[in-house]
Amino acid sequence: MAGLRTRDYEQLLDFVVAVLENPDPEGGWQLVTEQLLTTLGCDSATYSDLDPAEGTGRVEGWAPDRLSPYVNGLVQRRVRQHHPLIGYVAAGRSAPVAVADLCPDLDRAPWYREACRDFGITRQLGVPVGGRPGRVRMVLLGRDGEFRDGDVTLAVRLQPLLTAFAGHVHELRRLRGPAAPAEHGLTPRELTVLGLMAEGLTAEGIARRLAISRHTVNRHAEKIYRKLGTNNRVSTVLLARQAGLVR
Missing domain, CATH: 3.30.450.40 (GAF domain)
Structure with a gap:
């Protein structure tokens, strides 16, 4: 120090x-x-x-x-x-x-x-x-x-x-779909987490990929569920794909 x-x-x-x-x-x-x-x-x-x-x-x-x-x-x-x-x-x-x-x-x-x-x-x-x-x-x-x-x-x-930050920008570019996140109330960070959820990564896997804690991942997931009106990972990913939020 x-x-x-x-x-x-x-x-x-x-x-x-x-x-x-x-x-x-x-x-x-x-x-x-x-x-x-x-x-x-x-x-x-x-x-x-x-x-x-x-x-x-x-x-x-x-x-x-x-x-x-x-x-x-x-x-x-x-x-x-x-x-x-x-x-x-x-x-x-x-x-x-x-x-x-x-x-x-x-x-x-x-x-x-x-x-x-x-x-x-x-x-x-x-x-x-x-x-x-x-x-x-x-x-x-x-x-x-x-x-x-x-x-x-x-x-x-x-x-x-x-x-x-370099990793965040790379993942956001790779994962973001054609729909604007603002239209669904999602922040770019929440969209990145959503995209990794759609790829099948667990909370632990997302935490490692983004260099954040599992608690932070779960907090993002809760906000995503609330904003999309869902209550679990499967329905959230299905809705996100239908809306064009993830590939």
Whole structure:
């Protein structure tokens, strides 16, 4: 806990809980990266999801807004430039890391020169956030100046929240049907739980998939039953399929 800014950590915890109820999964990472600027005192923050073997992917969230002209094609450039964080995450390493520690010839690296020139960034801190085999998901924080030990400590504590949010967005994209959840009074989190129920997962299985407790899953299920006017899993899933809420 040495060097941990507890107040900032608690603020981001509250923030991520609110983001989980955001009805637009495509915009959630914009909110997260904006908050990271304040919480970690950074000059830039990006979230990327990419396939390093194919050299494809995209930046799904970034802050501040002045990065907007640069994010198109940024992932592809960093793959071509052999950004060390991509290889670090692809090799299965998961600890938050100062990128300078991965690159002994920092001043000669093309990605570093570009970051200094275009963004005024002299140091970067990488936070892997899990992902499917062959994929790299990472948050990259930038600053004009060194990241201190306290910053890395806070990043370690924030990493599970960021990883859980990445998993939530992936599941919500995969599971949501054509009907808008708001039409039935369901929140995005409740829709995710409903979709996993429709796939036959038990409460314990849903809890493991979403990194939440079984009690929280049961609380979501009770709200789903109430909103859909049902009282058990089978009738709920049948109604949800008929309504187009799940596939």
